[in-house]
Amino acid sequence: KNEVEQSPQNLTAQEGEFITINCSYSVGISALHWLQQHPGGGIVSLFMLSSGKKKHGRLIATINIQEKHSSLHITASHPRDSAVYICAVERGSQGNLIFGKGTKLSVKP
Amino acid sequence: KAGVTQTPRYLIKTRGQQVTLSCSPISGHRSVSWYQQTPGQGLQFLFEYFSETQRNKGNFPGRFSGRQFSNSRSEMNVSTLELGDSALYLCASSLGATYTEAFFGQGTRLTVV
Numbered sequence: 560k561n562e563v564e565q566s567p568q569n570l571t572a573q574e575g576e577f578i579t580i581n582c583s584y585s586v587g588i589s590a591l592h593w594l595q596q597h598p599g600g601g602i603v604s605l606f607m608l609s610s611g612k613k614k615h616g617r618l619i620a621t622i623n624i625q626e627k628h629s630s631l632h633i634t635a636s637h638p639r640d641s642a643v644y645i646c647a648v649e650r651g652s653q654g655n656l657i658f659g660k661g662t663k664l665s666v667k668p
Numbered sequence: 669k670a671g672v673t674q675t676p677r678y679l680i681k682t683r684g685q686q687v688t689l690s691c692s693p694i695s696g697h698r699s700v701s702w703y704q705q706t707p708g709q710g711l712q713f714l715f716e717y718f719s720e721t722q723r724n725k726g727n728f729p730g731r732f733s734g735r736q737f738s739n740s741r742s743e744m745n746v747s748t749l750e751l752g753d754s755a756l757y758l759c760a761s762s763l764g765a766t767y768t769e770a771f772f773g774q775g776t777r778l779t780v781v
Contacts, residue, residue, distance in 0.1 A: 592770070600705075600756050602772035645711065654701030654716030654760065654770070655724045661710065 582646030672773035693761030
């Protein structure tokens, strides 16, 4: 079993829909990262959180340390949100991330 | 300010050769981490350097090595290339303290033939 599990693997949504991507992990962590990867490979860090909730524009990330679970929400989704979203956990040592397999999101106009 | 720069962007090498990839971090960042991304294994941590010292290492064979220079630029080297080393190699830089955000480069796509 992978230490970081994401669901769903693939997600297709209509423009404007509310989207939720889930991440569960089985190890102790110091922080959890949500990353976005567009075709071509470049990765953008969306959030880094160790507790509670963070919001940037239409994106919201939450984490429940006790339940070892995090969610990434996208409100009013747009075709430009189409990308692979990756959850990664940091185990106390800088840079040593364990990655989920990613969720491929496609938002249709 | 300039982002994380990786060179080259694309590379084709033959089995048995060696390769060196470069990563220039954001100015002021002292930590550089390297990752390998393949379709089968996804993203995996290779190693992390801070102030010219390797602080952390992932589970990769000794053919994979790296170093960091005094200006924080980092290189990774893969010797005796195998077909399975074909991957996207990403680096990320950060300030290096706990709980600091990482900024990723565009990656170097290595193809071994």
